[in-house]
Structure formats: C-alpha cells, structure tokens
Amino acid sequence: MDRKILERRRILQAAALAMGNAVLGTNPALAAKSGVGGKNNKGTMRMPTVFLPHGGGPWPFLKENVFGAPNMWQQMDAYMRRLNMIPPRLPRAVLLVSAHWEAKNPTLMTANHPPMLYDYYGFPEEAYQVEWPAPGAPELAAEARELLEQAGIASAIDAKRGFDHGTYVPLALAYPDADVPTFQLSLKEGLEPETHIRMGLALAPLRDKGVFLIGSGMSYHNLRAWMRRDRTEIAEASKEFDEWLVDTISLDPAARAARLIEWEQAPAARRSHPREEHLLPLMVVLGAALEDDAIVPYRDVVMNAHVSAVHLGTTQLAADSAS
Numbered sequence: 001m002d003r004k005i006l007e008r009r010r011i012l013q014a015a016a017l018a019m020g021n022a023v024l025g026t027n028p029a030l031a032a033k034s035g036v037g038g039k040n041n042k043g044t045m046r047m048p049t050v051f052l053p054h055g056g057g058p059w060p061f062l063k064e065n066v067f068g069a070p071n072m073w074q075q076m077d078a079y080m081r082r083l084n085m086i087p088p089r090l091p092r093a094v095l096l097v098s099a100h101w102e103a104k105n106p107t108l109m110t111a112n113h114p115p116m117l118y119d120y121y122g123f124p125e126e127a128y129q130v131e132w133p134a135p136g137a138p139e140l141a142a143e144a145r146e147l148l149e150q151a152g153i154a155s156a157i158d159a160k161r162g163f164d165h166g167t168y169v170p171l172a173l174a175y176p177d178a179d180v181p182t183f184q185l186s187l188k189e190g191l192e193p194e195t196h197i198r199m200g201l202a203l204a205p206l207r208d209k210g211v212f213l214i215g216s217g218m219s220y221h222n223l224r225a226w227m228r229r230d231r232t233e234i235a236e237a238s239k240e241f242d243e244w245l246v247d248t249i250s251l252d253p254a255a256r257a258a259r260l261i262e263w264e265q266a267p268a269a270r271r272s273h274p275r276e277e278h279l280l281p282l283m284v285v286l287g288a289a290l291e292d293d294a295i296v297p298y299r300d301v302v303m304n305a306h307v308s309a310v311h312l313g314t315t316q317l318a319a320d321s322a323s
Contacts, residue, residue: 045088047207048314049200049285051215052080052298053307054099054169056226057120058127072302079298079309083174083214086314092210093137093181095144095203097285098166099217099278101186106148106199107156108141109184117162132168137181140211144185144203151202153195158186166216180212185284191276193261193283200287207313213288215281219245220272220305234304237271242299242306244268249294249310256294260286282310289313 059073060080100119101107114136118128141157148155163171167184185203188195200213207213220238244266248259260283263269263276273279286294289312298309 046313047087047091047210047212049207049213049215049289049292049312050083050086051217051282051285051310052083052170053218053220053300053302053309054166054216055218056303058118058123058130058165058169060169060173061127061130062124068303075298075300076302077173079300080170080173083170086311087212089210091180091212093140093183094171094175094212094214095137095140095183095185095206096167096171097185097187097213097215097281098164099187099221099281100164100166101161101184102189102191102277103156103158103186104189105154105156106188107158107161107186108145109136109161110138110141110157110159111136111161112138114182114184115160115162116168117164119164130168130172132163132172132178134163134171134175134178134180134182137183140181140206140209141183143209144183144206147202147205148199151198153199153202170214170216187277187280191280193263193276193280196280196283197257197261197287197290200284201290202287203284204288204290207288213285215283215285217278217281218305219279219282219307219309221278222272222274224274225271226303231304233271235301235306237268238305238307240268241266241272242308245308245310246296246299249296253291257286257290285310285312 053076055073055076056068059068060077112135113133116131118130120127145155145157161184163182163184167182171182172178185199188199203213219242220234222234222237225234225237248256248266251259259266263279292313294310294312295314296308297311300307
C-alpha cells in the first residue's frame with residue numbers, strides 16, 4: 001500500500017480512537033505510543049495548543065507609516081498581547097514551531113540563551129535592534145527529541161540557532177518580560193502534512209508537563225501576490241481559503257484531520273499557499289491536540305488578506321475583537 005495512504009490511515013485511526021468513533025476502527029497501541037486519548041483542557045491543567053498568524057515581517061516594532069496602513073495591525077496586536085491568558089497557568093516553557101525554519105529532519109533548538117535571528121531584509125534600522133532575551137529550554141528540548149525518536153521520527157538538534165521573527169514577533173507581545181523559557185522546533189523538509197501531524201502526536205505528552213505549544217505561520221501566505229499588490233486576488237483567494245479553514249476546524253476530530261491532510265483540495269488552496277510552509281505549523285499543533293475541541297477566536301484582515309488563528313484544548317478567547 002502507498003506510504004502516504006498508510007500514514008493518513010494511522011493518523012485518522014488515532015483521531016477515531018480519541019473520540020470513540022467506531023467507524024474508522026481503533027488502535028490502542030498507537031494511542032498509548034502517541035499520547036492521544038486524554039481529556040482536553042476543560043477542567044484540567046493541560047496546556048492548550050495554538051496556531052497563530054504572525055503577520056508581516058517585524059510589524060510590531062515599526063512605525064505604522066513605515067509598514068502598513070494606520071490601525072491595520074491593531075486587532076493582531078491586541079490578540080497577541082492576550083496570548084499569555086490562554087494557558088491555565090504560567091507555562092513551564094513555550095515550544096514554538098516556526099514557518100521560518102526548515103530542516104532535513106525535525107530539529108530542536110538547544111541553546112541556553114538563544115540569540116536573535118533577524119531573518120528579513122530591507123526594513124529600517126529599528127527592525128534589527130529588537131531584543132527578546134528569553135532563556136532556552138535545553139532539557140525540555142531533549143525530552144521532545146526523545147518523544148520524536150520513540151515515535152520513529154528521526155530528529156536533530158541545533159545549539160546555535162536563534163529566535164526568528166516567527167517566534168519573537170508574537171512572543172515579545174505576549175511575554176514582554178521574556179521570562180518564559182522558549183525553544184523552537186523546525187519543520188521537516190518535504191512539508192508533508194501527515195508527517196507534521198505525526199510530529200504533533202509524538203509531542204502531545206509535553207502538554208501535561210507545562211509546555212505551551214504554538215505554531216507560528218499564516219493562514220494565507222502568497223508573497224508574489226503581495227509583491228504585485230494585487231489586492232483583489234489577495235482578498236478573494238484568502239477569503240475562500242479562510243472560510244474553508246474555519247469550517248474545517250468546526251468538524252469532529254477525524255473529519256478535521258482528514259480535511260487538513262488533503263488541504264490542497266480546498267478552495268483557493270494554492271492561490272493562498274503557493275508553498276505551504278506557513279500552513280504546516282497548524283498541522284503540528286493539531287496533532288498535539290488531535291482529540292481536543294477547536295475554536296477560531298481571532299479572524300482579521302491584514303495586508304488585504306483574511307487570516308485566522310486556531311486554538312485547541314481551550315475555550316478561552318484571546319481577543320475581544322474577533323471579526
């Protein structure tokens with residue numbers, strides 16, 4: 001049987017087991033290995049998982065007349081500043097999967113004090129003076145790597161990697177004191193959705209150890225359309241895809257996972273994501289909360305694009321102004 005079909009069947013069986021769906025069958029050994037099947041965050045202290053749009057470049061650190069129209073980032077700013085209210089308690093650490101890091105195998109940051117990585121160009125000087133000196137979490141990175149290896153997922157470590165803007169843009173707003181240990185996990189080259197859901201499944205036990213898992217990307221990311229300033233195309237494609245995404249998130253866990261694995265079949269899929277690296281962090285946080293309830297607490301329009309955030313394992317809203 002085709003390897004991709006086997007991978008998809010494995011993920012859907014795990015989702016089916018978690019929600020007690022007899023239609024797809026059950027696999028207790030898989031659930032025990034992956035950590036699925038537990039209760040969601042209602043009435044527990046388990047950490048939720050979040051997929052968020054991190055916006056364009058270093059937008060929070062620039063004057064509005066330099067990057068973006070007046071008030072364009074207002075709702076996103078408010079949303080990110082309230083991210084620290086989502087977990088039921090102060091996280092032991094944040095594990096962030098950034099769209100801006102890909103590696104041959106999933107790679108974990110292990111620096112005690114990660115440096116800054118200004119992974120953009122062409123911005124004013126202040127964009128390269130941003131500091132967010134959060135400590136790393138090498139011991140938890142080692143635990144995460146062990147979980148990946150136990151799940152049969154080859155991994156690697158990087159002791160020199162710094163925080164890229166997919167990390168420090170949202171977290172400098174959410175945790176301005178930089179007092180929460182933070183480490184990053186890369187995407188895996190090839191960008192297969194089922195592989196990244198499996199990564200999340202493997203990492204799910206970290207949620208019970210106080211680790212707040214965040215996927216940082218964008219629900220719309222078409223640089224060519226933005227460079228052409230094709231406002232109509234951006235607005236139309238992003239709205240079609242965003243509506244599909246919101247509808248998908250509302251489905252039961254197995255159906256939700258199945259549709260996200262086949263995301264290329266969505267309306268305006270490749271018009272919204274010519275390359276899917278900004279969508280793949282969603283797959284990881286979904287996998288880590290495969291059986292949990294999901295909500296879309298934040299929807300917005302930035303740079304003419306409709307974008308959304310997804311939270312799993314919580315009913316807490318992070319912004320008063322979801323559009």
